[in-house]
Structures are given as structure tokens and as C-alpha cells.
Amino acid sequence: MTTDTAWDAFREWWATISDLSGVGSLLGWDRETDMPPGGAEGRASQMGTLAAIRHRELTRPDVEEPIALLAEADLDPRRAAAVRQAGRDRRRALCVPEDLVRAVSEAGSRCVTAWIDARPRADFDAVAPLLERVVELKRRQAEALLPEGGEEPYDALLEGFEPGARASALEPLFARLTERLTPLVARASSDGPGIGGRTWPRDAQMTLADRIARRVGFDLEHGAIAESAHPFTVTPGPGDVRFTTRLFDDDPLPGALAAMHELGHALYEQGFDPELARGPLAEAPSLGAHESQSRFWENHVGRTDAFWRLMAPTLAELFPEATAGLEPEAPAAAARVVRPSLIRVEADEVTYNLHIALRARLELALIRGDLAVADLPGAWDEGMEELLGLRPPDPRDGVMQDIHWHDGLIGYFPTYTLGNLYAAQLAEAIEAELGPLPALIEEDRLGEVLGWLREHVHRHGAEFSAADLMRRATGRDLDEDALIAHLEATYVG
Amino acid sequence: MTTDTAWDAFREWWATISDLSGVGSLLGWDRETDMPPGGAEGRASQMGTLAAIRHRELTRPDVEEPIALLAEADLDPRRAAAVRQAGRDRRRALCVPEDLVRAVSEAGSRCVTAWIDARPRADFDAVAPLLERVVELKRRQAEALLPEGGEEPYDALLEGFEPGARASALEPLFARLTERLTPLVARASSDGPGIGGRTWPRDAQMTLADRIARRVGFDLEHGAIAESAHPFTVTPGPGDVRFTTRLFDDDPLPGALAAMHELGHALYEQGFDPELARGPLAEAPSLGAHESQSRFWENHVGRTDAFWRLMAPTLAELFPEATAGLEPEAPAAAARVVRPSLIRVEADEVTYNLHIALRARLELALIRGDLAVADLPGAWDEGMEELLGLRPPDPRDGVMQDIHWHDGLIGYFPTYTLGNLYAAQLAEAIEAELGPLPALIEEDRLGEVLGWLREHVHRHGAEFSAADLMRRATGRDLDEDALIAHLEATYVG
Numbered sequence: 001m002t003t004d005t006a007w008d009a010f011r012e013w014w015a016t017i018s019d020l021s022g023v024g025s026l027l028g029w030d031r032e033t034d035m036p037p038g039g040a041e042g043r044a045s046q047m048g049t050l051a052a053i054r055h056r057e058l059t060r061p062d063v064e065e066p067i068a069l070l071a072e073a074d075l076d077p078r079r080a081a082a083v084r085q086a087g088r089d090r091r092r093a094l095c096v097p098e099d100l101v102r103a104v105s106e107a108g109s110r111c112v113t114a115w116i117d118a119r120p121r122a123d124f125d126a127v128a129p130l131l132e133r134v135v136e137l138k139r140r141q142a143e144a145l146l147p148e149g150g151e152e153p154y155d156a157l158l159e160g161f162e163p164g165a166r167a168s169a170l171e172p173l174f175a176r177l178t179e180r181l182t183p184l185v186a187r188a189s190s191d192g193p194g195i196g197g198r199t200w201p202r203d204a205q206m207t208l209a210d211r212i213a214r215r216v217g218f219d220l221e222h223g224a225i226a227e228s229a230h231p232f233t234v235t236p237g238p239g240d241v242r243f244t245t246r247l248f249d250d251d252p253l254p255g256a257l258a259a260m261h262e263l264g265h266a267l268y269e270q271g272f273d274p275e276l277a278r279g280p281l282a283e284a285p286s287l288g289a290h291e292s293q294s295r296f297w298e299n300h301v302g303r304t305d306a307f308w309r310l311m312a313p314t315l316a317e318l319f320p321e322a323t324a325g326l327e328p329e330a331p332a333a334a335a336r337v338v339r340p341s342l343i344r345v346e347a348d349e350v351t352y353n354l355h356i357a358l359r360a361r362l363e364l365a366l367i368r369g370d371l372a373v374a375d376l377p378g379a380w381d382e383g384m385e386e387l388l389g390l391r392p393p394d395p396r397d398g399v400m401q402d403i404h405w406h407d408g409l410i411g412y413f414p415t416y417t418l419g420n421l422y423a424a425q426l427a428e429a430i431e432a433e434l435g436p437l438p439a440l441i442e443e444d445r446l447g448e449v450l451g452w453l454r455e456h457v458h459r460h461g462a463e464f465s466a467a468d469l470m471r472r473a474t475g476r477d478l479d480e481d482a483l484i485a486h487l488e489a490t491y492v493g
Numbered sequence: 494m495t496t497d498t499a500w501d502a503f504r505e506w507w508a509t510i511s512d513l514s515g516v517g518s519l520l521g522w523d524r525e526t527d528m529p530p531g532g533a534e535g536r537a538s539q540m541g542t543l544a545a546i547r548h549r550e551l552t553r554p555d556v557e558e559p560i561a562l563l564a565e566a567d568l569d570p571r572r573a574a575a576v577r578q579a580g581r582d583r584r585r586a587l588c589v590p591e592d593l594v595r596a597v598s599e600a601g602s603r604c605v606t607a608w609i610d611a612r613p614r615a616d617f618d619a620v621a622p623l624l625e626r627v628v629e630l631k632r633r634q635a636e637a638l639l640p641e642g643g644e645e646p647y648d649a650l651l652e653g654f655e656p657g658a659r660a661s662a663l664e665p666l667f668a669r670l671t672e673r674l675t676p677l678v679a680r681a682s683s684d685g686p687g688i689g690g691r692t693w694p695r696d697a698q699m700t701l702a703d704r705i706a707r708r709v710g711f712d713l714e715h716g717a718i719a720e721s722a723h724p725f726t727v728t729p730g731p732g733d734v735r736f737t738t739r740l741f742d743d744d745p746l747p748g749a750l751a752a753m754h755e756l757g758h759a760l761y762e763q764g765f766d767p768e769l770a771r772g773p774l775a776e777a778p779s780l781g782a783h784e785s786q787s788r789f790w791e792n793h794v795g796r797t798d799a800f801w802r803l804m805a806p807t808l809a810e811l812f813p814e815a816t817a818g819l820e821p822e823a824p825a826a827a828a829r830v831v832r833p834s835l836i837r838v839e840a841d842e843v844t845y846n847l848h849i850a851l852r853a854r855l856e857l858a859l860i861r862g863d864l865a866v867a868d869l870p871g872a873w874d875e876g877m878e879e880l881l882g883l884r885p886p887d888p889r890d891g892v893m894q895d896i897h898w899h900d901g902l903i904g905y906f907p908t909y910t911l912g913n914l915y916a917a918q919l920a921e922a923i924e925a926e927l928g929p930l931p932a933l934i935e936e937d938r939l940g941e942v943l944g945w946l947r948e949h950v951h952r953h954g955a956e957f958s959a960a961d962l963m964r965r966a967t968g969r970d971l972d973e974d975a976l977i978a979h980l981e982a983t984y985v986g
Contacts, residue, residue: 016542019542022535023516023520026520029527030523033527034719035717036714036732036733038712039730039733041731042730042731042732042770043730045512046512046516049512219531224527226527236523236528236535237538237539238532238534239529239532239535240532240535278535
């Protein structure tokens, strides 16, 4: 076998895996958009079957030889990175038996279905046994994966979302962040004019999301936007990136900010170098890196006065009645109200990371075996009281608010805060090179901002680790300084 | 291996195949509804990958033993039928070498791409070499499959769509039908009032489709309706059946009739006995049987005065302007205008089967080697002149009008006429048991009609062959008498 033959076999192998990943994404997109409720059980089976087939493909014995040969060969850096990345995914897959993969997927689907049913009734007991099963299976998965990454089982789960991250580094990071955020929350302004109480037609809100997306540079020949109960972004295939937003009749802000957030994810997916398509590098190096893009557009652009001044003519056109007598900056001011609250996805930019600190602490305890699922609601409520000074009236607005754990996504929450940290560091780097962001936004130079991100972040895909990518882009290692500086400048006079 | 173990292995094997089929359907649904144009190329790869994986699963060597054991075992009739059906699909897959499967699929894709490009230019010569390749490969496929079904190669293709059908029976059937239809066309009324020239908002047309579907008994907890350029029905999974319709601003009739047609397919898919789910019998025994349901609801219900009287209040509510001064029966009268025309999908109920007779004759000659692709346009135009008295001005509205042959679908067209024949026989059987259809419709007893079809047709899935199923339901063998009687009663005063 020559290096060329090995490379061809490698490419073909990963193209199939890439196809299966795209199909898996589409199953998720459809579940949230077009699928009727009665399709849920069958969809869970399909997702399990597809996960099992992808796993089988990933662990095919006959690719061992080309991978070994390519690992020793003198490849250009990108090909070498692709072989490393695919090899890592393959070794992780080989660690976990196929029946455990299928069991995790099916347990997650079942638990999510039960959660959807039980949450409106605040019935944690109906979900608990299914969540217990999920946690138990994830712990087994973590133990199976441990040799490939990390110092303790939780690290092995983290590795699936944020390669290279370790609980031993995250725990002190969250401690410092919590310590610096708490006084900031107290000093931030907690009042704003608000823009509710008017009617913002949903059709026009969808048009607004579309206009914002086009203005920033989203390519709708290769993308789509839809409405769903929970906003998300998927890439069902090469040349096909989609995101959703959610809408409320009485307030355009949640929809616009969710659109900005998902748009950030979607722009990243559209920005990979086309030569990476259907290969192992056609993805972000980590979820934290991915989240840096959504948080950048949502927080460093979407919550600024400059952005809403830029969009003011569009708003006036789409919502002539609701915008009558409204200051152009009113949505931005409303988006910057800081007030401790129960729900993560409704939290302001300052308190948000305290919500994550709580989740990181609890999921670590679950996997370490220091906390039982039965004790989760109590631990949640205590943590909320400690970090945010609030106690949920019932589990619906407490431990049952997020889908993640029910779906088996443990080790995922910390990546949201990593995204906030990276976004703040990127914003500093952009300002150092292009000038102050408010001016760039108000002068409609968002294309230049996107260009900078394309060049320094997007196009590389997963060629570098998240830590290396961000170090190259910002010249700095990860810490909380940039985020705290941004929050202090924005929220404390 | 015990019979029980063998049955479990068999069930599990087919559940995976069923999951893959559902996912394949979803890829098609999404392509026609949500997918952005840039996703087309990636989607084609995904569909190819999924088809290859399904083929590999279908021909897995390790299921040979349980199938052989179950074939000899004393099973209840349903299980025995499931084993026969799955075994047949598996043997058909094993008959054709994988490189021929891939060659057929690729030749079809290339020919369709060329056809999409050449049709607007009416450039048959650009397509001819690619179509020749398709026909040649289909003939090779037919020869490979012949031992499994039929007396001549064409039968082996037919077997893929209409198991048990034979050219030796279809040829005389089409000859008799043509002979009896020709005078009927001449005697049928060719004028009607028409309902065009008004504006029928598309949103309201979608609501009409939804109202019709609910009224007839379509379960939207387990189904969905959307708009697409070409109407179709899919079953992306158990408990999830979807159909589309297409809309024109100036005429609600094509959309409503397409919705009735697809609704018929969708009701069939929703009507399989739930215990058949994810097994080999959770499908119709043939495309002709499937088409009998779409044709029944489209033609025997959707084109009647009674149906449009029933729907008149809904129409008045949804289209207050367009229905002003319109007789309730006007849409039905417009739907019953008989006029020979060039395009199959726009043909009326009487001339429709003459379009099919032409296609059946030509595709049979192609596979038998009695007709070369180069001579196809001439043969088409002569046939149109003979059967419908019209000559296409160019191939765009002649031999190039349908996608089927270009896509390798040879042996498919006859199932449309089989559907019309079965539908007429079913309508007679329903009237014999429940009373005249016009009264059942106008008295809003469509639920009873659906109930009859559920009981006699839907619930059985593929337990019986199409011929047996229809014999059990109607007490008669297939012939053209019921269809001719229905057309004479409806179209000749």
C-alpha cells in the first residue's frame, strides 16, 4: 500500500462517516421542525440505529492499516492533522462497545421524550429513573473512555466536547470566575426601559432574523432559517447549514438574540475551508471554540447600541406600529438589563456564567458519584440560592429546565462559559487590529469583522486544537480577564 | 438455534432495514421541502451512502441461517408471510452484483441531471446516449433478476414494483382497455365552466388541504402536510406519515386534487396494523395496490359534486372573495372536463390510462430490444397520434415529459393504471356494502368509507399479494369492467 492509496482509502472512509453524521443532524433538525409528535418513538430507534452504524463504520478494522501508514508518512500539516483527528475519534469509538453506544443513544431519546411530557407538570419523579439510567450509562461510557483522555472519568466525557479540557483546570477557573462575577452582578444596573407590551408580528420577526443574517454575511443559497421551540444550528451536509430561532409575540428581543447566537454558529460552519469538506477537519476543534462565535455575535454585537442603531431602519420598516416612539437603542438597553433569574436561557450576559458554574459543579458530582439523581433537585435549589440568591418554586424552572442531561449531554455545559471567555478574548483581538467594535458595527463594517473571524478562526476547521487556535488568533492563553474587563466596561458605568 | 431465537434475530435484522428505509425517505422529504439549493450535491452522496449501507444490511450473510430455519418452521400466517416477503427482497438484492447496483444508480443520476438540463431545450439527443446506457443496464439487471420472477426480463423489472404481474397478462389488458376507452373519450363532455381567473390565496389552500385531510380521517398527531413542487407521500418512520401538495394562485383544483391523491397514499400508510411496524409487512403489497388508494380518494371522491357540496362551507370560509357567486359544484365540474392533452400529469380521468398504455407499450419494446432509444421520439409521437389524436410539437411535451425512465424506473408506469382498475373495483365493493358513494360523501360519512378500506385493505399491509388482497376485498379478479362502468356512468350522460 502506497501513501497515495492509503490517503484515498482514508478519504473514502471518512466521507462515509461524514455522510452518516450529516444524516444524523438532519434527523435532529426534522425532529424539532417538521416531525409530528407520533414520530418520536420511531425517530429514537432510527437515531440509535444510525449511531450504531456510524460507530461500526468508525471502528472498521480495515482502516487500521492505512491510518497506521499515514501516521508514519511525511504528510503536509493539514493531512497530518486530519489523520490525527480521525485516529483520535476512532480510538475513542473503539473504547466503547457498540451495544453501549446504542444504549446511551436510546436511553437519551427516551429520557428526553419523558422530560418533554413531564416538565409542564414539574414532575421530576417521572423523569428520575430514566435520568438515573442515562447517568449510569454515561459513567460506564466515561470509564471505558478514560484511557484515551483525562485524569478522571468526567474528563473523558469533557473530551468529547472540549478536547484537552480537564476538570482539574476547570474547577479553579470557575471558582475565580464566580468570585469576580458576584460583586459585578451587585454593581450592574438592574433596570431598563423594556420594549414589551407592544405587538411584534411573528412573520416580521422571521424576516428580521433573515435580514440580520444576510447583513452579517450568512449565505442562504447554502443555508436555511426556521422557527423552533428551542433554537439550534445544524449542518445536515456540505453546503447546507441551518439555524432556528424562537419567537414571542410581545417581545422581539429573545428571537433576535437567539438568531444572532445561532447565526454565529452557522457562520462558523459556513466558514470552513471548502477543501476540508467531508473530511475530519470540517468541524470546530471544540464546542467552546464553536460557542465563542455564537457568543461573539450575540453579546459583543447583538447587545450594543451601535447594532440596534444600524438595524433601526429595518425595524421601522418591519414593525411600523411597535417601533413608533421607540428610541433606536431601546432594544439594546433592554438586552443589557442585569437581574438574577431562574432560567439559564433567559439570563443576562453577567449572571449567565453563574448558571453554568452551578451545572458544572453538579454534573461533576453526578459522575464522580458524589451526588445521586434523587438528590439533584435539592442540590440544584441550594446552588441557585448560593450563586444567584434565588430558589426555584418548582423543578420546571429549576433542575428540569434544560434538555442536556436528559439527552446524555454531560460535560457539555462548561463549553458555554469557555465560549464566553474565548469570545471576549477574540473581541479584544479584533479591536486591537480593526478598531473599536461599536464604530465597526455602526459604520456597517460587519463584513470586515466576519472576514477577520473567517481568516483567524473559521477557515482552519479542526486543524488546530481549540487552545492553539485561540492562542494563534488572540496571542493569549485562556483566562477570565478579558471577559471580566468586557463586563465591567459594559455593565458598570 | 430455536425458532424463537431465529425469529428475534429476524425481527432485529429487519428493524434496522426499516430504520434505514425511513431515514432514506426523510432525506427525500427534506430535499423537496427544507433543503437549500447548495445542499444538493452532498445530499446525493448521502442517499448513495445510505442505499449502499441498506444493501449491505439486506444481504448480510448471518441472517441466512435464521431465515432458512423460519422458512421450514410452523409459523402463524403473518409471520410466515413476513419471512417470505423479507426473503424475496433479500434474494432480489443478492441476485444483482453490487457493481451493477451502483452502475444503475449512477447511470440514473447522470441521466436525470442531463434530462433536467436538456428538457427546457427539448434536446432529446443530449439525453439519448445516457438513456441508452440506463436501458442497457436495466436489461442486464432484469436478466440477473429473472430467475426470481417472471417469464421474460421485463417481468423481473415489473416484479420490483408489482410483484406477481406479468407482461403476458398486462398486454391484453391494456389492449382491451384502449379499445374500450377510445370511444368513451369521443363521447365524454369536453367543456366546463372552469373556476380559474380568481385569486385563491396559498395559505388558505394549505388550510383547505389540512381541513380535507382531517375530515377524511388523517391523523395529524402521526402525520404532516407541506407544500412542494411535485406532490409526494413519505413515511419517515413508524407513526410518521407525511404528504405534500402543490399550489397555484389562480386555481385551487390542482392543489386540492393532488392533496386528495397523496392523502389516499398517506391514509394507507397510517392504516397498517401497528403490530406490523418495523417489520417486512409494514408496506403495501405493490405500487398498484398503493395507487388504488390515491386514485380512489382523488377520483371517486374528489371529483364528485357531493364532495364539493360537503366542502362548500369550508371553501366559503377560506376563500370568501373567490367563492362569491360560485356554484358549490363548480370545482367538481371543472375537475371532470375530458379533453385529450399532451401531458400525463395534467390529463383527465378518462384519457389518463391512454397515456399509460403508450408508456407500457414503449418500455416493453425497449426492454425486449424491439425498439432502440434513438427511435423512441418517433414511436412516442406516432403512439400519441394513434391513442389521443395529438402530436407533440417537440420532445419537451412528448417523450421527455416524465422523469421515470431517465431515473431507471422501467416497469413502473403500468402500476398507475392498475391503481385505477383496483380503485374502481373497490368503489363498487364499497357501494355494494355501504350504499351509493355520493350519498355517503354528502352525508359526511367518509369515516365509514375509510373504515371499510382500513378493514379490507390497509390493515393487512403486505400480508397478501396485491391480487389476493383485492380478490378478498372485492370478490373479483382484476379486469377493466369496473373502471369502464365508472367512467361511462360519470362521463357519458
